[in-house]
Structure formats: C-alpha cells, structure tokens
Amino acid sequence: MRATPNLPAARYWQTHAGLMLLLAACIGLGSVYAATTPLFDASDEVWHYPMVRHIADTGNLPVLDPADPGPWRQEAGQPPLYYFLMAQATRFIDTSDMARVRWLNPHADVGILTTDGNRNLVVHTAAESWPWHGTALAVRVIRLLSVLLAAGTVWCTYEIGLAVLARDRWLAACAAGFVAFTPMFLFISGTVNNDNLAMLLASLIVLLLVRMAAAPAAASVRQPAAHALLGLLLGLGALSKLSLLALFPVAAAVIGVLQIADWRSPAQRGAPGSMQRHALRLTRMLLLVFGIAALAAGWWFVRNLQLYGTPTGLNQFVAVLGVRSHPAGLQQLWSEREGFMRTFWGLFGGVNVPFPGWVYSMLNTFALVAGSGAFIFAGRMARRSALHSWLPLAVIIVAPLAVFVALLRWSTFTWSSQGRLMFTAIQSLAVLFAAGIAAWFPARWRTARNVCLSVPVLAMLALSAAAPIWIIAPAYAAPTPADLTQMKQTVGAGFGTPPSMRLLGYTLGATQVQPGDDAELTLYWQVLAPMQRDWSVFVHLIDEAQTIVAQRDTFPGLGRQPTRLLQPGQLLADRYVLRVPQTACAPARLQVQVGLYDFATGERLLTDTGAEYALLAELPLLAAAGGVPNALAINLENQVQLSGYELGPRTLHAGDALRLTLHWRALRAPAANYTVFVQVRGTGDQVWGQHDGWPLDGNAPTAAWQPGQDYADAHTLQLAANTPPGTYSVQVGMYNDRDERLTVISAGGEWGDNFVTLCPIRVASPD
Secondary structure, three states: OOOOOOHHHHHHHHHHHHHHHHHHHHHHHHHHHHHHOOOOOOOHHHHHHHHHHHHHHHHOOOOOOOOOOOOOHHHOOOOOHHHHHHHHHEEEEEEEHHHHOOEEEOOOOOOOOOOOOOHHHHHHHHHHHHOOOOHHHHHHHHHHHHHHHHHHHHHHHHHHHHOOOOOHHHHHHHHHHHHHHHHHHHHHHHOOHHHHHHHHHHHHHHHHHHHHHHHHHHHHOOOOOHHHHHHHHHHHHHOOHHHHHHHHHHHHHHHHHHHHHOOOOOOOOOOOOOHHHHHHHHHHHHHHHHHHHHHHHHHHHHHHHHHHHOOOHHHHHHHHHOOOOOHHHHHHHHHHHHHHHHHHHHHEOOOOOOOOHHHHHHHHHHHHHHHHHHHHHHHHOOOOOOHHHHHHHHHHHHHHHHHHHHHHHHHOOOOOOHHHHHHHHHHHHHHHHHHHHHHOOOOHHHHHHHHHHHHHHHHHHHHHHHHHHHHHHOOOOOOOOOOOOOEEEEEEEEEEOOOOOOOOEEEEEEOOOOOOOOOEEEEEEEHHHHHHHOOOEEEEEOOOOOOOOEEEEEOOOOOOOHHHOOOOOOEEEEEEEEEOOOOOOEEEHHHHHHEEEOOOOOOEEEEEOOOOOOOEEEEEEOOOOOOOOOOOOOOEEOOOEEEEEEEEEOOOOOOEEEEEEEEEEEOOOOOOOOOEEEEEOOHHHHHEEEEEHHHHOOOOOOOHOOOOEEEEEEEEOOOOOOOOEEEEEEEEEEEEOOOOEEEEEEEOOOOOOOOOOOEEEEEOOOO
C-alpha cells in the first residue's frame, strides 16, 4: 500500500515529521511497557505465549480440549496467524525452561480489584532478569515485535485521518496520538497478544476502504488490484482474530455502494445494459474479494469444522473459557459500562491493576466531549452530496459499530465486556475523536482548535509515560521487610515437623464486624528451614456451624513469595483483607483460623501440636440494623427487595428438612406473578434440595403486591437422602412463567447474578 497519494516516497517522512515523532514515541513507550511489565502478568499473555511455543516446537496447532485445556487454554481456538509469525521469529531460542519461568500463582485475583495484593498471575524469579535467555528472551522478542505492529496501527490511523479529515495533518496527527498514547493500547502492544496483529490488519482494511471510498466511484469500481488486496487483508484478518469477520459486511457494503454510485453517475445513467454490466461487475468484484479471503483463511475454518463441528470452533472455545450464569441483557451490559471503559483506557496486569479513579473520570470526559462533537461533524458531512465526501466518514462510523455489535453479542454469554476488545476499531474511533473535538470550533478558530486538540493527547501522553513506573511496577514490588514492633498479639505456632515456618503473631484490625464489612489481619511469619513444597496460607473466619464465612488463600508475600523461595531467618508481614458477605448469618462468633496447605493436594501442614490450623481469636459478627433477622437490601430488578431471612437448622443430616423464611418488600407493583425458588447446591452446582412456589404458599401472588408492603415467606425443603457430608450453599430468587429470573442489581447499579446466595449450611456425617 502506497504512502499518502500524490507525495513522492522520498519526501513523505520529511513532510510528515509529526508522524515520525508519534511513531518514535509509540515505539519508545511501547518498549518501556514491554520491559516494565513482568513476564506473563499481562492480559492473557500467560495463555498466548504457550501457543507460540507449541507451534515453534512442533509446527502444529494445539487442539481445544475442555477436558484437558493445556497451558494455552482457550487460546488454542484463536486464529493462528499471529502465533505462526511469532513462532518463526523465536524458534531459534531454547525455551525448555518455560515451566520454570511460567510459575503460575494458583490464587491470583484475576479481574478482581483487591486492596491487599495477590495480583501477580505468576511467580517472578531471577529467570526473568537481564541478560534475557530462554523463555524470557522469547517473550521479550515477541513483545518488541508486537510494539512494531502497534506502530503500524498508529501509521494507519494517521493516513485514515488524512483521507477523512480533508488532509488536515494536525487532526490526523491528533488521531494518531490518541491511539499511540492510549495507556491500554501501549500496554497491550508490549505483550504477547494476537490483538496487536489484529489491530494492524483491521487498520489496513479500514484504510484501504477509506481510500476506495474517497476516490471517484468510476475509478474505484475498476480497480481489481485494490479489490484483490482487500480480499487478502480480509483473509489475513480472519486468520488473526475472529472479531475481524465483522469487517466483511462493511467491505461488501462499500463495494456495493461504489458500484451503485457509478451506475447512477451521469456518464452511465441511461446507457443501454448499464444495470446488467454493473451487476455483473459487482458480482465479479465480490467474488474476487471474498474468494481471495477464502483462499487465505478457509483452511482454518475447515479444520475447525472437522475438529469441533463448527467453522469457528466457538463451542469448544466457550467450553474452556466459561460462560455467565445466565445470558446478559442490554440493561446488564449497560451496567458494566464502568468496567468496559476502564479496560479501554487502562486496567493493567490480569485486569486487576487500575489507575486512580480520577484518571478514568478525566479520560471519559475527553471521550464525552469528542463523542458529542462527532455527531456535529457527521451532521455537517451528511449534508454534502458528493459520495467521496461522506462515504469515507461512513466507513469509520460503520466499522466500529460492526465490531461493537459483534462484541455485544459475545458479551451476552461470556464475561467479555472489556473495552480493549474494541481496539480492532481504535483507528476509526481515534479519527472520530479528533474530528469530534475539532467540530466544536468554527473554521476561523484554527489555532484555538489545535491547542484544545493537543490537551487530551498531551494528557494521555503524560499518563502513558508515567503508568509503567507509577502504576505497574509498584503492583509487583517486593514486600517490605517485616516490622515486628507493629505486631499486637503473639502466637508462636510452628508448622511442620520439625517446624519450617513459625507464626510469630498477628494484628487484627477490628474488634467486631457486621455483614458486608472488611476484616483486616496482618500475620507475622518467620522462616525456620528450607521447604521443598509450595505451601499456601489460608485465613478462615469460621462460624458456629463450622462453615467458612470468609477466607483468603495466597502464597506468602501475597502471592509473590512461594515457600520454596523462602530462606531460613526470613521475616514476613502479610496483610490480608477478608470481606464478610452481606448475606452472612448474624449474630455469630467467628473463629479466626490460620494454616498452611498444599494447593495441589489439599494436604495441610500440621502445627507442632498436631493441629490443622492455629486458632488466633474470636471475632464477633454483629447483626445488621433492621427490623428483620439478617437484614438485607438486595434489589431484584427494581421490583422486589430481599429484606432479610431466617434459616435453620444450619447443621443437618442427609434427608433432613431445612426451614427458611424470606422477608420480601415490594419496591413497585411487580410486573408478573413470580415463583420463589430455594435451592441447596453443592459441588458442581448439583442441586440436593429444592422448593419452588408462589409466596406464602400461593396466598400472596406477587402481581397483587403493593409498593412498600412486606411479606414473610416461609419455605421448607427436604435434603436428598443421599446428600453427602459437606458444606452447601443456599440460593434463592424469583422467576416468571417463562422461567426468566429476576437479576440482582447492586447499590452501584450493576446487574449481577439471577440468584442470591445466603449463608451456607453443613451436612454432617451420620451419627
């Protein structure tokens, strides 16, 4: 693809010096992210790289297998082009040390924002340090190659901006700067991720479509070479990421519009056989484009059909990835908009290392101003009659809409409402961003316009430059040395025979808690001897029914210091934050139990007294204020509130009856007669007891409820006679005559599960 039309290549970079600076900044910052982000502690890199290594070692693609997902997990179902290219670039590197370098943290809080740490997806050791070798070298090489791919996306954005924005180099540079300095874009660019190739190919496709749309229709419709190139890019795009399939109908629409425009042109209007000639040419061009695309990518879809029974293999992909508990409606997806925008602007690590809140507020404000202005800009362009004036704009509007609709559908049944998945359309969004801000200024205010355009771009540059040192590096910093002067209570419990670890003492941050509170606990450990196994720390809050009310499980050092790495004499001070569930049964007295166990086997490391844990203290759990037991305020789709509940007995035997009273309040007149369900669920979500019925044994149908009225709704359910001993969850909710459940809406407006989990019960062994 040529550089900017009508400009000799020798003068291109001299004329577009601003673009050179942007590309240099993008490559420089992307390289900083690539060097700063710890290996595999980036969005799905821990699964992407094993795909590359497998291809480099075997020359073959792995097979998706939900029963044995392998180290690549769902990424085995991704289109393979990126992985093939990166495998060729790194096949000369000996990566036999991957298992040692890719040391998974089994307790990592992926996608969860915690206040006590445990963010690292893998354990980081000296094997990652400079000079790089083995797996560390291969990953760094791929990261740097990915940065170059990202720079290509920035270049495409600039060229698209020139084509759409009347060759205004300042606007085009600001659009390219928006891409280059979006922190999440830079973060992804510095990781092993197929998004980097997908973004470049999507940008090349949009650039070619925009140039075809900007040229006179008579010229565009007679360019078989351009159509062949478009087909090749579409095929390669389909081989890089399935989301690029959304651009296929966009390409077909542009080709069709150009053919129709040429047919309706004065030179063709009324000519004998004109309609037939154009219909035949349209058919030939579509066959050319999609025939080449099929030749490039069809083999992979045929492979999927043979292996998985579907051309995309998404049935097996989803089986490995996992799905939501129920399909999300538009209201639920809208409620997830905050997380969506965070993952667009910058949510690092395993989607668990955020910016401060004010950063997102600032960036969202920029987007709101630009988005509003984009409507103004589009309105002005729509009034122009010349096709080549408005069709390029239509391309950069329709392309992200197509990607968004595809993502919306994907997000209805998977937890994929992440803004970064829109990055295949970031080039179009960036041009609309620049055009939207510029639209607020009259043409004569060019200087003011340029200054205001610079503000968000420079702010994003500052954020992007600061984030690696300000946000990312501190998230993985080594724990600070233990300060034993802060320890309030002494324990002295040894673990192991002879003891390998000693729990010196603790500091408990609260003397009492209520449902919904956080309980803070700092444990002080001393390492006594080297350990050959990775023991995990558990902290449990146990109630009188011997069920776990809250827990925290991590490697020592909040995930950063497995016991195999600890040295005798080392002191640790680990701070844990345990969230007491809102639905916890209260009042109660909670035992604070601490111990060590092997995550792989479940085996506990006994104390020097033979116990499975050290009992630290009792923590009173006070009942929440309210006029009913276990007072709550759980909103079910703004129709009904679960105000509280009574449950008993908490300890049962197989075949026993569980009695439960649910306290409901009508928030408004319910839209239907809802059935209440109560289920006792065990491992694998198997139901061991259930009761369904209208409230109050059918005497209070919800359609007759009045806003503000309270109802005490009693249920009795029988446990199955073969219920094995163990701990079971109790789930309740409501559904209508179409089996559609009411969804829980949080206090912040987010839609969640379509059931409420109450406090657990325990089924005891037969006497």
